Amino acid sequence: MTATTTAIGSPVLEVRDLCVDYGLGDKAVRAITDASITLRRGEVLGLAGESGSGKSTLAYALTRLLRAPGVITGGEVLFHPNGPDGTAQTIDLLAASAAQLRRIRWSQLAVVFQSAMHALNPVARIDAQLTDSLKAHRADMSPAQRRERAVELLRMVGISEDRVRSYPHELSGGMRQRVMIAMALALEPQVVIMDEPTTALDVVTQREIIEELMQLKERLGFAIVFITHDLSLLIELADRIAIMYAGRIVEQADARQLFHAPRHPYSLGLLNSFPSLHGERVRMEGIPGSPPSLSTLPTGCAFHPRCGFALDRCRADTPVLMSPTGEAGERTAACWLQDGRQDVPAQLNLTAPPRPTGAPQSDGSLL
Amino acid sequence: MTTQTENRVVHGPKREGVPALEARNLTKHFPVHGGIRRGNQVVHAVEDISLALPEGTATAVVGESGSGKSTLARMLVQLITPTSGELLLDGRPVGTSSRERRAYTSQVHLVLQDPFSSLNSVHTVRYHLERPLKLHRRPGSAKELDELAKSLLERVALTPADRYIDKYPHELSGGQRQRIAIARGLAVEPRVLLADEPVSMLDVSIRLGVLNLLDELRERERLAVLYVTHDIASARYLADTVVVMYAGQVVESGPALQITDAPAHPYTQLLLSAAPAPQRPGPVALRGRGAPPSLVNPPAGCRFNPRCPFAMDICRTSAPPALPVGDDQVAACWLHSPDHKPEAPVST
Numbered sequence: 001m002t003a004t005t006t007a008i009g010s011p012v013l014e015v016r017d018l019c020v021d022y023g024l025g026d027k028a029v030r031a032i033t034d035a036s037i038t039l040r041r042g043e044v045l046g047l048a049g050e051s052g053s054g055k056s057t058l059a060y061a062l063t064r065l066l067r068a069p070g071v072i073t074g075g076e077v078l079f080h081p082n083g084p085d086g087t088a089q090t091i092d093l094l095a096a097s098a099a100q101l102r103r104i105r106w107s108q109l110a111v112v113f114q115s116a117m118h119a120l121n122p123v124a125r126i127d128a129q130l131t132d133s134l135k136a137h138r139a140d141m142s143p144a145q146r147r148e149r150a151v152e153l154l155r156m157v158g159i160s161e162d163r164v165r166s167y168p169h170e171l172s173g174g175m176r177q178r179v180m181i182a183m184a185l186a187l188e189p190q191v192v193i194m195d196e197p198t199t200a201l202d203v204v205t206q207r208e209i210i211e212e213l214m215q216l217k218e219r220l221g222f223a224i225v226f227i228t229h230d231l232s233l234l235i236e237l238a239d240r241i242a243i244m245y246a247g248r249i250v251e252q253a254d255a256r257q258l259f260h261a262p263r264h265p266y267s268l269g270l271l272n273s274f275p276s277l278h279g280e281r282v283r284m285e286g287i288p289g290s291p292p293s294l295s296t297l298p299t300g301c302a303f304h305p306r307c308g309f310a311l312d313r314c315r316a317d318t319p320v321l322m323s324p325t326g327e328a329g330e331r332t333a334a335c336w337l338q339d340g341r342q343d344v345p346a347q348l349n350l351t352a353p354p355r356p357t358g359a360p361q362s363d364g365s366l367l
Numbered sequence: 368m369t370t371q372t373e374n375r376v377v378h379g380p381k382r383e384g385v386p387a388l389e390a391r392n393l394t395k396h397f398p399v400h401g402g403i404r405r406g407n408q409v410v411h412a413v414e415d416i417s418l419a420l421p422e423g424t425a426t427a428v429v430g431e432s433g434s435g436k437s438t439l440a441r442m443l444v445q446l447i448t449p450t451s452g453e454l455l456l457d458g459r460p461v462g463t464s465s466r467e468r469r470a471y472t473s474q475v476h477l478v479l480q481d482p483f484s485s486l487n488s489v490h491t492v493r494y495h496l497e498r499p500l501k502l503h504r505r506p507g508s509a510k511e512l513d514e515l516a517k518s519l520l521e522r523v524a525l526t527p528a529d530r531y532i533d534k535y536p537h538e539l540s541g542g543q544r545q546r547i548a549i550a551r552g553l554a555v556e557p558r559v560l561l562a563d564e565p566v567s568m569l570d571v572s573i574r575l576g577v578l579n580l581l582d583e584l585r586e587r588e589r590l591a592v593l594y595v596t597h598d599i600a601s602a603r604y605l606a607d608t609v610v611v612m613y614a615g616q617v618v619e620s621g622p623a624l625q626i627t628d629a630p631a632h633p634y635t636q637l638l639l640s641a642a643p644a645p646q647r648p649g650p651v652a653l654r655g656r657g658a659p660p661s662l663v664n665p666p667a668g669c670r671f672n673p674r675c676p677f678a679m680d681i682c683r684t685s686a687p688p689a690l691p692v693g694d695d696q697v698a699a700c701w702l703h704s705p706d707h708k709p710e711a712p713v714s715t
């Protein structure tokens with residue numbers, strides 16, 4: 001990795017008011033409405049939501065991989081990679097030409113897809129697939145150098161050298177996913193977008209891959225957008241989390257704060273949907289009802305039919321992301337309960353305990 | 368939890384009386400065909416598992432993919448014929464005649480993982496529910512059939528039943544479909560309900576609803592529930608007893624809270640340390656990396672020994688028996704044998 005002269009923590013990817021529709025005209029379904037996220041250098045931004053919440057669509061849209069009938073109808077995506085001289089550039093991804101995108105993809109912005117089984121070419125050996133992006137982006141490398149790099153990449157993700165000539169079907173699911181990660185990191189991109197990278201894997205493999213990923217992130221300094229439906233996993237690995245529901249980001253907060261002190265009823269419900277591995281066994285209810293269809297969204301706040309705290313206003317007006325009652329800083333929630341006009345229910349007004357100083361703490365009360 | 372009769376360790380909740388369904392020494396070896404150099408080999412999918420499911424209890428079988436948990440469930444509903452071992456329904460051996468098999472299917476029912484493919488998309492909910500009713504309950508009139516079908520929907524909390532009964536599967540959400548699949552299972556009035564990963568395809572927010580439904584059925588209708596899952600946290604939430612499987616064998620079983628709070632087998636400890644748990648105080652220390660072994664040539668001795676951080680010489684040569692490690696808790700691990708001192712302390 002080239003040393004970054006731009007400070008860790010400055011924005012590397014900014015998404016502002018992104019809107020995505022599926023289909024055109026009257027039949028269009030709004031999949032994402034006014035999504036804004038900021039990814040900073042070296043951080044892990046988690047994107048959590050249920051199926052149909054638009055989290056994968058967001059990933060596809062901001063990398064310009066969205067296929068018809070998906071249409072980006074508004075907003076902007078700004079990418080600030082470090083140029084060769086170490087200064088940050090700014091590229092408007094939504095306006096970028098095909099040639100520009102080709103230069104950025106893999107080299108500065110890489111994607112790891114959910115199903116490595118389908119993302120890898122079944123009839124090509126993995127060394128060929130690993131060196132493909134090197135061939136396209138590093139014309140000065142000799143075949144021997146590329147091969148060496150492929151071996152080095154595999155070693156980086158914990159796969160031994162003798163696997164380099166394997167076909168994807170000869171590898172286990174975890175190894176295939178590791179190959180996908182190695183491929184994404186081949187050109188040392190500054191942003192890696194991971195769409196459910198470990199969902200199809202067993203928990204032990206998932207944990208191993210995530211540990212490796214976090215070590216690589218520390219070493220190489222890339223930033224990650226991590227998309228998953230598993231909020232409990234996200235809380236462990238992400239720095240900040242954005243929760244999506246029915247195409248909107250409904251809450252954005254520091255992972256710890258979100259876990260200990262959610263501000264949106266949907267976040268609270270999601271947290272209460274994961275049975276705990278510790279403490280008393282208590283009956284939990286999850287969230288009543290089921291996620292709405294995007295073609296028949298409820299009026300007002302899309303969550304109100306399932307929300308136990310819904311006000312009259314929630315049925316009519318759509319809340320926007322704002323700072324929750326009594327809080328300054330960066331966290332936002334899109335909920336009328338947090339607009340300061342009424343008392344916030346106690347469950348949505350908790351304060352996160354101070355960061356632990358080594359002593360184990362019990363949080364059985366929350367989950 | 369476990370009773371030791373002769374040399375057999377029976378896993379599952381321990382209750383007075385005869386269990387609704389009991390499996391004795393179930394073993395399944397799948398033959399591997401083809402391959403010039405392979406010869407006639409077998410996949411040792413499930414090895415010698417004895418399980419008792421008393422009525423009104425919930426048992427969870429936890430394991431990774433390939434651990435044999437689904438094979439076990441399918442053997443229990445006779446979708447797969449075991450290589451050896453027998454099934455006992457209410458203490459009586461299950462016969463093989465077609466009449467007995469039909470009687471068996473009305474007592475033991477399996478709910479499958481994927482409600483998007485286990486329901487026929489060209490038929491309505493009514494069709495799905497009325498078919499087993501006609502076959503197994505033989506109602507006298509169309510009115511009675513209709514009433515029975517609607518009462519099934521009410522039992523799985525799809526109310527009012529009129530709203531759902533004439534819908535097609537595509538008009539329902541994942542959670543509602545899984546409820547239909549469970550209602551269809553209840554149509555035959557089973558005593559034992561097996562559920563193979565019933566919530567893993569569902570959205571996170573509605574999973575608990577389906578798990579709670581299984582719990583209500585266990586409580587209200589005294590069903591014996593077997594919940595097959597890879598998610599040990601949900602097993603802890605639902606089950607009385609957790610049975611942990613690894614590479615076709617039971618490595619540990621016991622009361623759910625005991626298993627998750629004080630796991631005795633190194634594999635259970637590994638599984639628990641790998642599971643996402645935001646309230647975990649410290650960073651994760653994984654002990655026992657790597658992947659499960661090939662079940663064509665499983666390792667000699669304990670099948671976990673190549674990954675086990677505590678493996679001793681004996682682990683590589685002889686398979687450990689199920690040893691008692693706590694109240695009703697057994698672990699198949701030499702570390703708990705008084706004759707074999709562990710080389711490293713085992714923390715639980």
